[in-house]
Amino acid sequence: MRKTTTSNNSGATxxxxxxxxxxxxxxxxxxxxxxxxxxxxxxxxxxQEQTYYSVTSAADLIRDDIGNQKFDYYSETDDNxxxxxxxxxxxxxxxxxxxxxxxxxxxxxxxxxxxxxxxITITPDTAETADAMGTVTGTYTMNPDYSLTFTLYSKxxxxxxxxxxxxxxxxxxxxxxxxxxxxxxxxxTTTTVRTETSLTWGAGKIAKVN
Amino acid sequence: MKMINERENxxxxxxxxxxxxxxxxxxxxxxxxxxxxxxxxxxIVASNRLIAKGDSKMTSIYENMDQAEKxxxxxxxxxxxxxxxxxxxxSASFDVNVHQDEDKDFTTYEKKTE
Numbered sequence: 118m119r120k121t122t123t124s125n126n127s128g129a130t131x132x133x134x135x136x137x138x139x140x141x142x143x144x145x146x147x148x149x150x151x152x153x154x155x156x157x158x159x160x161x162x163x164x165q166e167q168t169y170y171s172v173t174s175a176a177d178l179i180r181d182d183i184g185n186q187k188f189d190y191y192s193e194t195d196d197n198x199x200x201x202x203x204x205x206x207x208x209x210x211x212x213x214x215x216x217x218x219x220x221x222x223x224x225x226x227x228x229x230x231x232x233x234x235x236x237i238t239i240t241p242d243t244a245e246t247a248d249a250m251g252t253v254t255g256t257y258t259m260n261p262d263y264s265l266t267f268t269l270y271s272k273x274x275x276x277x278x279x280x281x282x283x284x285x286x287x288x289x290x291x292x293x294x295x296x297x298x299x300x301x302x303x304x305x306t307t308t309t310v311r312t313e314t315s316l317t318w319g320a321g322k323i324a325k326v327n
Numbered sequence: 328m329k330m331i332n333e334r335e336n337x338x339x340x341x342x343x344x345x346x347x348x349x350x351x352x353x354x355x356x357x358x359x360x361x362x363x364x365x366x367x368x369x370x371i372v373a374s375n376r377l378i379a380k381g382d383s384k385m386t387s388i389y390e391n392m393d394q395a396e397k398x399x400x401x402x403x404x405x406x407x408x409x410x411x412x413x414x415x416x417x418s419a420s421f422d423v424n425v426h427q428d429e430d431k432d433f434t435t436y437e438k439k440t441e
Contacts, residue, residue: 130348134356138363145370152377159381163388163432170395170435178407178421181438214419218411235411241436242406246425249434257411 167250168277172269173323175239175253176282179215179267180321183284186211188223188263191313193297201309203228219318222259227292227314233259237267262286263316268326284321290314391428395435400426407436 188211192203211219218237225233239253255269263286270279290313299307348356394400402424410418423436 130352130356131359134359134363138359138366141363141367145367148374149370149377152374152381156377156381156384159384159388166388166392166395167433170433174436175407178423178436178438179409182421214421215409215411217417217419221412221417235413238410240408240410241423241425242408242420243425246405246427246434246436249427249431250436 165277168271168274171250171271172253172278172280174250176267176269176280176321176323178239179237180282180284180323182213182215183219183265183318184320185317186213186216186219187315187317188219189313189315190224190227191311192227193309193311195307195309218257222257222265223263223316226259226261226263230261232261237269238272239269263288263318265318265321279326280323281326282321282323285319286316287319288314288316290316387430388432391430391432394428395426395433398424398426398435398437400428400433400435402426404439405436 187209189206189209190204191206193201195201205220210216211223213219218235222233222235225231234256237255237257241247241250251274252272253269254272255267257265257267259265265282265284265286267282267284268279269282271277293313295311295313297309297311299309301307391400405423405425407421407423408418409421422439424439425434425436427434
């Protein structure tokens with residue numbers, strides 16, 4: 118039975134034709150699969166790059182706003198070291214839209230001497246732009262030397278792209294003490310110690326976090 | 328070994344044989360081969376079209392990336408809100424120029440110069 122099946126020639130042409138068809142189908146499927154994979158990769162590339170542009174745009178915005186802003190802060194204590202007053206010199210408040218962020222962080226660093234960390238979120242107001250770019254979120258830290266470090270990433274795709282924005286601080290006066298003697302109405306004098314810090318934030322640098 | 332010899336003999340016998348296949352068998356075989364060749368030809372054409380489309384998309388993506396890098400895509404004035412402080416207690420609103428290319432591949436923004 119087996120011998121007759123292997124040695125019988127009838128139907129061989131159709132078998133060869135079917136084999137040829139199979140080879141054609143497999144070759145075609147491989148070509149199509151390769152083309153589809155390559156096409157899918159191109160579509161994914163645009164999405165990944167958009168995350169990069171969203172995060173970088175947010176970092177640029179913060180960098181442009183904080184660069185060259187000034188901070189002049191003082192605190193006064195009496196002879197016994199008790200706090201009398203503290204604050205920013207009139208007209209010397211940090212400018213820009215993020216002045217509240219800078220003031221709060223720098224005031225905290227001035228008073229505690231420790232780093233100050235908080236969260237930040239950047240969202241486009243228009244729905245269409247917000248859909249295209251997504252929300253960028255992260256944290257910022259004002260270090261004891263008043264330099265700022267922002268870590269930013271996409272809220273929806275945190276693993277796709279992450280960057281840091283580092284803004285140095287140029288300190289011209291760092292907790293410099295000087296005695297202020299005030300003459301009162303009755304002729305007596307009051308001596309207070311004024312501690313001052315003055316600085317300017319410089320140009321920030323954006324770097325990718327690995 | 329015996330089986331291989333049998334098969335070789337069978338092929339040789341077939342080649343030496345003067346008798347052909349039946350007409351019906353030949354017609355079906357030619358039809359199958361024709362369909363196979365048509366299939367592979369159409370797949371090659373489709374794959375070529377995909378490659379050309381991918382190439383064109385790639386070119387447009389790189390052009391749009393270039394625009395995004397330089398912020399030269401058409402711009403519209405919009406606002407961006409920055410929220411900070413514990414539990415988002417403080418916020419600042421920025422006037423920005425939003426740049427988006429015609430294919431809407433990439434969107435960027437930059438602080439509006441005052």
